[in-house]
Amino acid sequence: MSAVLGLILIPLAVGGLLCLLRSDALRTALVVTAVVVVGALSCSLAMRPSPMDLAELPFNAHTVSQGVMAVGIAISLFLIYVGIRARNALVVLLALAQGGLMVWFKAGPGAHVAVEQHLFVDNFGVIMALINGLVGGGICLYALGYMREYHGKAHADVRDRRPFFFGLLFLFMGAMFGLIFANNLTWLFLFWEVTTLCSFLLIGYTQTDEAKRNALRALVMNLAGGLAFALAIVFLHQKTGTIELQAALKSDKALALLPAALLCFAGITKAAQLPFSSWLLGAMVAPTPVSALLHSSTMVKAGVYLVLRMAPVVEGTKVGLLVALVGAVTFVIGSLAAITASDAKRVLAWSTVANLGLIVLCGGIGTYEAVWAGVLLIIFHAVAKCLLFLCVGVVEHKLHSRDIESMAGLVVSMPRVSVMMQIGMAGMFLAPFGMLISKWAVLKAVVDASPVLSVFVVFGSAATLFFWVKWMGKLLEVVTPPPRVSKELETGEAVALYGLSAATALACLLFPLISRHYIEPFVAGVYGLSASLEQGNVIIMIIMMALVLLFPITFLNYGRGVRVTDAYLGGANVQSSTRFRTSADTVQEVAIGNYYLHNLLNEAKLAWWGVAGSAVLLGLMFLLALLRL
Amino acid sequence: MSPWTRLLIYLVAAPILGGLLAGWDRRITARMQSRQGPPILQPFYDVLKLWKKENVVVRRSQNYYIFFFLLFTVFTGGLFFAGADLLLVIFALTLAAIFFVLGAYKASSPYSFVGAERELIQMMAYEPMVLLTAIGMYMVTKSFHVHDIAGHGSLLIFALPGVFLGFLYTLEIKFRKSPFDLSCSHHAHQELVRGITTEFSGRSLAMIEIAHWYENVFLLAWVFLFFAAMPALGIVMSVAVFLFMIFVDNVFARLKWQAALKSAWAVTVVLGFGNILVLSLWSGKPAAPPAVVDAPSAPVMVETTTPKLAAQPLPATTTTDRRN
Numbered sequence: 001m002s003a004v005l006g007l008i009l010i011p012l013a014v015g016g017l018l019c020l021l022r023s024d025a026l027r028t029a030l031v032v033t034a035v036v037v038v039g040a041l042s043c044s045l046a047m048r049p050s051p052m053d054l055a056e057l058p059f060n061a062h063t064v065s066q067g068v069m070a071v072g073i074a075i076s077l078f079l080i081y082v083g084i085r086a087r088n089a090l091v092v093l094l095a096l097a098q099g100g101l102m103v104w105f106k107a108g109p110g111a112h113v114a115v116e117q118h119l120f121v122d123n124f125g126v127i128m129a130l131i132n133g134l135v136g137g138g139i140c141l142y143a144l145g146y147m148r149e150y151h152g153k154a155h156a157d158v159r160d161r162r163p164f165f166f167g168l169l170f171l172f173m174g175a176m177f178g179l180i181f182a183n184n185l186t187w188l189f190l191f192w193e194v195t196t197l198c199s200f201l202l203i204g205y206t207q208t209d210e211a212k213r214n215a216l217r218a219l220v221m222n223l224a225g226g227l228a229f230a231l232a233i234v235f236l237h238q239k240t241g242t243i244e245l246q247a248a249l250k251s252d253k254a255l256a257l258l259p260a261a262l263l264c265f266a267g268i269t270k271a272a273q274l275p276f277s278s279w280l281l282g283a284m285v286a287p288t289p290v291s292a293l294l295h296s297s298t299m300v301k302a303g304v305y306l307v308l309r310m311a312p313v314v315e316g317t318k319v320g321l322l323v324a325l326v327g328a329v330t331f332v333i334g335s336l337a338a339i340t341a342s343d344a345k346r347v348l349a350w351s352t353v354a355n356l357g358l359i360v361l362c363g364g365i366g367t368y369e370a371v372w373a374g375v376l377l378i379i380f381h382a383v384a385k386c387l388l389f390l391c392v393g394v395v396e397h398k399l400h401s402r403d404i405e406s407m408a409g410l411v412v413s414m415p416r417v418s419v420m421m422q423i424g425m426a427g428m429f430l431a432p433f434g435m436l437i438s439k440w441a442v443l444k445a446v447v448d449a450s451p452v453l454s455v456f457v458v459f460g461s462a463a464t465l466f467f468w469v470k471w472m473g474k475l476l477e478v479v480t481p482p483p484r485v486s487k488e489l490e491t492g493e494a495v496a497l498y499g500l501s502a503a504t505a506l507a508c509l510l511f512p513l514i515s516r517h518y519i520e521p522f523v524a525g526v527y528g529l530s531a532s533l534e535q536g537n538v539i540i541m542i543i544m545m546a547l548v549l550l551f552p553i554t555f556l557n558y559g560r561g562v563r564v565t566d567a568y569l570g571g572a573n574v575q576s577s578t579r580f581r582t583s584a585d586t587v588q589e590v591a592i593g594n595y596y597l598h599n600l601l602n603e604a605k606l607a608w609w610g611v612a613g614s615a616v617l618l619g620l621m622f623l624l625a626l627l628r629l
Numbered sequence: 630m631s632p633w634t635r636l637l638i639y640l641v642a643a644p645i646l647g648g649l650l651a652g653w654d655r656r657i658t659a660r661m662q663s664r665q666g667p668p669i670l671q672p673f674y675d676v677l678k679l680w681k682k683e684n685v686v687v688r689r690s691q692n693y694y695i696f697f698f699l700l701f702t703v704f705t706g707g708l709f710f711a712g713a714d715l716l717l718v719i720f721a722l723t724l725a726a727i728f729f730v731l732g733a734y735k736a737s738s739p740y741s742f743v744g745a746e747r748e749l750i751q752m753m754a755y756e757p758m759v760l761l762t763a764i765g766m767y768m769v770t771k772s773f774h775v776h777d778i779a780g781h782g783s784l785l786i787f788a789l790p791g792v793f794l795g796f797l798y799t800l801e802i803k804f805r806k807s808p809f810d811l812s813c814s815h816h817a818h819q820e821l822v823r824g825i826t827t828e829f830s831g832r833s834l835a836m837i838e839i840a841h842w843y844e845n846v847f848l849l850a851w852v853f854l855f856f857a858a859m860p861a862l863g864i865v866m867s868v869a870v871f872l873f874m875i876f877v878d879n880v881f882a883r884l885k886w887q888a889a890l891k892s893a894w895a896v897t898v899v900l901g902f903g904n905i906l907v908l909s910l911w912s913g914k915p916a917a918p919p920a921v922v923d924a925p926s927a928p929v930m931v932e933t934t935t936p937k938l939a940a941q942p943l944p945a946t947t948t949t950d951r952r953n
């Protein structure tokens with residue numbers, strides 16, 4: 001109980017305090033302490049048996065509910081003010097609509113609704129809390145060193161608002177904890193809106209025109225999702241008489257279908273699925289820790305969390321099938337679009353969109369196998385993606401570019417970061433690492449539920465293979481050895497990066513345990529039975545992992561027994577393997593560049609088709625939900 | 630035969646058989662081109678000679694990747710012959726191929742780089758069809774395990790004709806034969822030189838060759854799976870497919886990579902996906918999770934330590950009626 005409240009309140013309090021602190025040393029001390037405390041609390045939560053009984057709250061829930069209402073109104077008013085200042089009618093309208101709706105609901109139909117459990121912790125919640133606490137904590141540590149450097153030389157033109165920045169990071173984290181633990185949907189909705197607000201403020205941190213524009217776009221799209229959420233609460237109450245998440249899952253599925261469809265829509269907006277992916281792609285204007293936070297531990301994970309929670313309701317319905325299709329389309333389009341991008345952050349963003357698509361696909365299918373696979377995906381994706389973002393952030397500061405082409409020879413100039421980046425990438429797509437295990441599970445779940453959908457998974461995963469390997473190759477390839485970067489990592493950055501690299505490898509080795517003790521009990525709790533990976537396959541995976549781990553050992557033999565020569569260039573080499581004399585007797589410089597398949601794939605066109613297709617699918621989904629099919 | 634015996638036989642016999650196949654390939658190709666051709670054992674002589682050569686490299690670590698390419702290729706085939714999960718076999722195969730590609734990237738020469746990129750495009754081209762082949766086999770036999778698929782009573786080819794043809798198409802890419810010898814050609818092509826293997830020599834080149842032998846035997850064994858119910862027919866068909874590959878190699882000119890990718894994906898959608906679509910409509914309901922305990926995704930009853938949560942224990946049968 002106290003751990004749960006602590007996890008919600010401590011980050012919120014620390015966030016508030018950090019807004020007031022101007023001193024760098026004090027801030028560092030406070031951030032480190034808070035991260036340690038939150039990390040320890042989330043671990044202690046994982047040690048306890050779940051689900052916990054949280055029926056008795058140590059405070060008057062009614063008063064808190066009124067407080068929740070007041071904060072909600074304040075946020076709505078602030079957003080309306082933002083909308084007016086930005087002259088954006090959509091923001092004003094959406095904020096007014098959902099604020100008005102909630103006030104009306106609280107005053108009218110929902111005034112006397114009885115709520116038994118305001119908070120709720122089950123194994124899924126524990127997993128999310130661990131991700132949020134540990135990965136999110138790692139990001140906060142990383143941000144300490146990163147933001148110092150950010151305001152040092154790299155972005156002298158950006159006003160230093162670090163107190164505000166760190167305050168928001170912790171506020172975000174606290175809201176995410178609240179979102180995970182809330183069972184009362186009006187509370188969940190408040191935390192949902194706080195994450196929307198925080199992401200809006202963080203994306204706009206630099207206050208450049210581009211940042212402001214992208215922040216507003218993110219706000220509009222997430223507010224649309226928020227409106228759907230508010231509608232879902234109203235409809236759920238009207239149809240089933242409850243506003244509790246767990247109770248809604250246990251109520252008559254036909255009645256809960258429309259609210260579930262609305263909540264899935266809200267989840268899809270927050271998880272940046274097509275047609276709403278553009279807000280996440282635009283969010284990369286923010287400093288790297290924000291991107292890492294949005295992409296791995298909070299925000300988008302809140303979206304897929306909600307979709308997976310709705311899985312038992314939409315399972316086997318046409319609404320579920322359409323949600324799954326939106327995810328499937330997003331997976332394919334996102335993976336193909338990532339091939340065309342050379343900006344490292346953009347590649348990562350598209351890959352996030354794509355992988356979340358897989359999770360939404362799982363949620364839409366909604367069978368026990370699919371949900372099991374979806375939770376696995378959440379875990380592995382959070383760790384590996386966070387690692388990759390943080391690595392790109394470091395590289396960007398040192399090379400002053402985040403173009404993948406400029407990362408050639410990174411293995412020489414920044415060996416440690418490049419190795420960790422490769423671990424992250426391997427974690428994203430390669431056997432026997434985590435994401436591949438989960439993709440495998442997804443594939444099996446999809447084949448069992450509706451084989452036709454598997455075609456999306458196979459094409460999407462083929463495309464992911466291409467863009468990850470060519471990036472890996474770029475890091476390895478050394479045409480002209482670049483100079484070694486003097487100081488690769490600051491302390492906070494090092495802690496975060498080493499920790500996450502270890503976590504990526506450990507998650508793969510320990511996943512049978514994670515699955516047995518957390519995911520399977522959760523899935524069994526919802527469905528009565530659960531999926532798991534077969535014993536024999538687990539052993540094979542571990543053998544593979546051991547073989548892969550042997551690879552670094554071969555480097556002990558580095559350079560022995562070989563004669564080094566120049567590369568073949570198709571002419572007489574001039575001094576080294578970087579220049580050669582052509583048949584026309586001119587000296588030609590060698591240049592190597594990756595394929596982006598621009599003559600085959602067009603990012604804008606892909607996105608357009610994706611948006612159009614998924615918008616139609618979502619429209620159909622609402623239609624079917626209204627007709628209760 | 631126990632899985633271990635099969636595995637052992639594969640490890641020993643596959644390189645011999647693979648080398649002989651390579652020898653026949655060269656001989657038959659030569660005859661098609663009105664040449665005499667080398668002795669059947671020539672591939673073995675080549676590899677032995679390569680093995681004794683000096684190790685010349687461009688980048689000092691490039692050969693380690695090739696060793697792991699060989700290691701994981703052997704591992705892949707081993708999994709297959711031991712009767713393991715077909716999806717796992719595919720993932721191991723991908724891992725092996727990625728080591729190969731990374732080695733070429735590491736070599737940092739323009740020609741091996743182009744070869745590596747093209748190899749990746751080819752992987753992207755064949756991977757969907759290869760996965761759909763596994764899925765198709767699963768839909769018919771209700772198991773991803775090679776062991777169960779091979780022991781299935783009926784001829785899979787009757788249920789999976791489209792998948793089989795699609796698989797043949799991607800096999801042509803996998804064998805790196807014309808019209809898909811894009812990444813490393815056996816014939817002299819100026820713009821590619823020797824593609825992905827340009828900078829590998831001596832022992833590493835020998836390892837690449839041996840890896841291909843292992844890989845080819847494994848791929849032909851997969852062809853056999855389509856006819857596993859009648860082993861004699863299976864062997865005949867595997868040989869026939871191999872001869873067909875050589876024939877196509879000699880008849881067709883090389884395609885551009887765009888054409889290779891587009892055509893492979895088109896074939897995958899039309900033949901592979903079409904077949905699976907028909908199959909899922911035909912059977913009336915999608916493949917239910919198999920009831921056997923050792924099957925890949927068999928439902929595992931998990932003890933709920935949390936009786937309060939287990940409010941809606943659904944019977945396992947609810948998962949079968951999912952199509953609506």
